[in-house]
Amino acid sequence: MLQKKHHPWDETTFRLKINCPQCGCENDVDQKAAEDYYNQRIYSYFQTIHGTVLDLGCGGGFLSRFMLANNPVTKVYGLDRGEECANELADLTKNGKFQFIQADVSHLNNLFAERRLDFLVSRDVFMFISNTDRYFNDVTKLVNCGIRQMGWFMKDSRRMKNHLRPEQIAHEYRQRGWTVHLESLDWYKSGYFIRADR
Numbered sequence: 001m002l003q004k005k006h007h008p009w010d011e012t013t014f015r016l017k018i019n020c021p022q023c024g025c026e027n028d029v030d031q032k033a034a035e036d037y038y039n040q041r042i043y044s045y046f047q048t049i050h051g052t053v054l055d056l057g058c059g060g061g062f063l064s065r066f067m068l069a070n071n072p073v074t075k076v077y078g079l080d081r082g083e084e085c086a087n088e089l090a091d092l093t094k095n096g097k098f099q100f101i102q103a104d105v106s107h108l109n110n111l112f113a114e115r116r117l118d119f120l121v122s123r124d125v126f127m128f129i130s131n132t133d134r135y136f137n138d139v140t141k142l143v144n145c146g147i148r149q150m151g152w153f154m155k156d157s158r159r160m161k162n163h164l165r166p167e168q169i170a171h172e173y174r175q176r177g178w179t180v181h182l183e184s185l186d187w188y189k190s191g192y193f194i195r196a197d198r
C-alpha cells in the first residue's frame with residue numbers, strides 16, 4: 001500500500017497515517033521510517049553469504065555495503081557499467097575488502113577465473129541484461145555456491161532489455177544445474193526473489 005502512494009526511496013519527504021489491518025492502530029509513517037523498513041526487508045534476503053562476492057550492477061553499493069557490514073565476506077567486487085558509480089562508491093573503496101569494476105555484464109567471463117566467486121548478489125539488474133543466455137552460462141561457470149537475485153518484472157515496461165518472467169529465469173538456472181527457490185514479493189512492486197544454490 002505504502003509503495004503505491006509514495007516510493008520509500010523518494011528524495012522528497014512524506015508523512016502519512018496507516019491503519020494496521022490487524023490491531024486497528026493508527027501509525028505515523030514518514031519517508032525515513034519507510035526507507036528503513038523496506039531496506040531491512042530487502043536485506044533479510046541477503047543473509048548467510050560468505051567468501052568472495054560479486055555485486056552485479058552494484059550502483060551506489062546498496063547491497064555491497066550490507067555485505068561488508070553484516071556478512072563474513074572476504075572480498076566484494078562491485079561491478080557496474082555506470083561511470084558515476086566510482087564517485088558514489090568512493091567511501092567504500094577505502095575498505096580493502098571492496099573493489100569497484102567498471103564494466104558491462106557482457107564481459108563477466110573475461111573478468112574472473114572459473115569458480116572464482118562464492119556468491120553473486122544482484123538487485124534490480126537482471127531486466128537490463130540483453131544476452132541472457134550468455135549471462136546464465138557465465139555465472140554458472142564463475143559462481144561456486146549461490147546466487148541471490150531480487151528484481152521486478154513488468155511485462156509492458158520499455159526499460160526491460162529482456163522479457164524473461166521470473167519462472168523462466170528460475171527454469172534457466174535449473175537447466176544449468178542450480179537448485180532454485182523462487183518467491184514472489186507482494187511488498188516489492190512486481191517483485192520476485194530467486195535463491196539458487198549448488
Ligand SMILES: C[S@@+](CC[C@H](N)C(=O)[O-])C[C@H]1O[C@@H](n2cnc3c(N)ncnc32)[C@H](O)[C@@H]1O
Nearest residue numbers: 057058059062080081082104105123124125128
Ligand atoms: C536499478 S540500479 C540498481 C543498483 C543496485 N543494485 C541497488 O540495489 O541499488 C541498476 C544498476 O544496474 C546497472 N546496469 C544495468 N545494465 C548493466 C549492464 N549491462 N552491465 C553492468 N551494469 C549494468 C546500472 O548502471 C545501475 O547501476
